[in-house]
Amino acid sequence: MTNQHIAKMPPYALAEFSVPSGVVMTSLAQNESLRAPSPLAIKAGQAALVSSAAYPDPDYHILRTSISNAYGVDPDLILCGAGSMELITCITHAFAGPKARVLTSEYGYALFKNSAMKVAAPCDLAREVSQAVSTSALLQAVTSETRLCFLANPGNPTGTALSNNEIREFRTRLPEHVLLIVDEAYGEFAQAHEQPLFDLVDHGNTVILRTFSKAYGLAAGRIGWGLFPPATREQVQKLIIPSSICTVSAAMAEAAVQDQIYMQETCKMTAQVRDEFIREVRSFNLTCDDSHTNFVLIRFSNNEMSNAADAALRQQGLVTRGMGGYGLGHCLRVTVAAREVMTTAAEVLEKWSREYLR
Numbered sequence: 001m002t003n004q005h006i007a008k009m010p011p012y013a014l015a016e017f018s019v020p021s022g023v024v025m026t027s028l029a030q031n032e033s034l035r036a037p038s039p040l041a042i043k044a045g046q047a048a049l050v051s052s053a054a055y056p057d058p059d060y061h062i063l064r065t066s067i068s069n070a071y072g073v074d075p076d077l078i079l080c081g082a083g084s085m086e087l088i089t090c091i092t093h094a095f096a097g098p099k100a101r102v103l104t105s106e107y108g109y110a111l112f113k114n115s116a117m118k119v120a121a122p123c124d125l126a127r128e129v130s131q132a133v134s135t136s137a138l139l140q141a142v143t144s145e146t147r148l149c150f151l152a153n154p155g156n157p158t159g160t161a162l163s164n165n166e167i168r169e170f171r172t173r174l175p176e177h178v179l180l181i182v183d184e185a186y187g188e189f190a191q192a193h194e195q196p197l198f199d200l201v202d203h204g205n206t207v208i209l210r211t212f213s214k215a216y217g218l219a220a221g222r223i224g225w226g227l228f229p230p231a232t233r234e235q236v237q238k239l240i241i242p243s244s245i246c247t248v249s250a251a252m253a254e255a256a257v258q259d260q261i262y263m264q265e266t267c268k269m270t271a272q273v274r275d276e277f278i279r280e281v282r283s284f285n286l287t288c289d290d291s292h293t294n295f296v297l298i299r300f301s302n303n304e305m306s307n308a309a310d311a312a313l314r315q316q317g318l319v320t321r322g323m324g325g326y327g328l329g330h331c332l333r334v335t336v337a338a339r340e341v342m343t344t345a346a347e348v349l350e351k352w353s354r355e356y357l358r
């Protein structure tokens with residue numbers, strides 16, 4: 001017999017890639033990078049292939065040292081996992097359960113809720129204000145049973161961000177018994193303007209998560225990392241599947257994190273193409289917020305309009321992500337891809353809006 005709480009769980013929803021037959025599909029649905037990883041990472045991955053007969057170093061010593069050098073953090077506090085997805089899942093497994101509740105915001109990243117379901121932990125959602133996290137709503141939703149608070153900053157799917165000072169203030173007001181997990185999957189896109197939050201980890205009840213999937217262009221490699229207080233790290237490590245990052249991926253990440261210039265260029269290119277796309281979309285009267293990430297959330301007047309725009313884009317092979325699963329059925333999330341792809345997407349939307357809104 002399947003465990004009851006698993007039997008009741010819906011499968012984790014991923015993008016739906018159907019396009020008309022004969023049309024070449026381009027994904028704008030999974031917030032992947034607009035360019036390939038650093039050439040140094042590709043070279044390192046190729047070189048690592050010859051070591052494939054051996055299991056990877058389970059402690060990822062070289063990778064942790066490389067991350068530590070690039071981000072100025074203590075390598076002993078770093079825990080690596082097969083994407084930040086593995087880390088989120090293991091954190092929940094370690095600390096949440098039927099009487100240890102999970103708290104996140106209304107439009108918080110879907111995996112937070114999904115991970116809570118896996119351990120039969122109730123997941124409370126604090127309302128957002130104008131599709132941005134409200135720390136006061138989160139604080140109001142805390143109970144004596146709240147054990148984990150997940151906050152993606154910037155947020156997915158909203159793309160909105162709190163300032164790091166707001167997060168610091170939030171941490172001081174959050175009760176000590178709540179472990180705060182700040183998921184900075186898109187942190188590199190926002191970091192040029194901010195003092196990082198890594199020092200919060202020293203206070204013992206905050207975890208900061210990062211990933212190689214976005215700004216480093218290594219989504220296929222499945223490499224995430226987090227900075228953990230020692231006691232938290234010790235428990236979560238027990239739940240990570242041993243050697244879950246393969247040697248080739250680890251080698252690619254080691255080289256990628258040493259090539260900060262390439263990563264920063266990727267972020268700059270992304271921001272330029274993203275902001276051009278936002279300007280174009282607004283110029284034909286569609287609504288979207290400024291984004292701090294590698295995606296743009298377009299808000300239509302209603303679900304019907306969003307579905308019609310989705311269909312028009314799919315006709316041209318462009319697959320974006322419908323947001324019905326988040327209760328945002330009137331929105332489409334569009335990953336920022338190469339400039340020529342985004343120009344085509346904007347042209348399709350312009351033509352569609354002229355016809356649809358006529």
Ligand SMILES: Cc1ncc(COP(=O)(O)O)c(C=O)c1O
Nearest residue numbers: 083084085152156185211213224
């Ligand atoms: C907020 C957030 N956290 C985590 C992830 C998962 O990242 P990874 O590829 O490292 O598992 C994503 C992926 O889209 C994300 O948007």
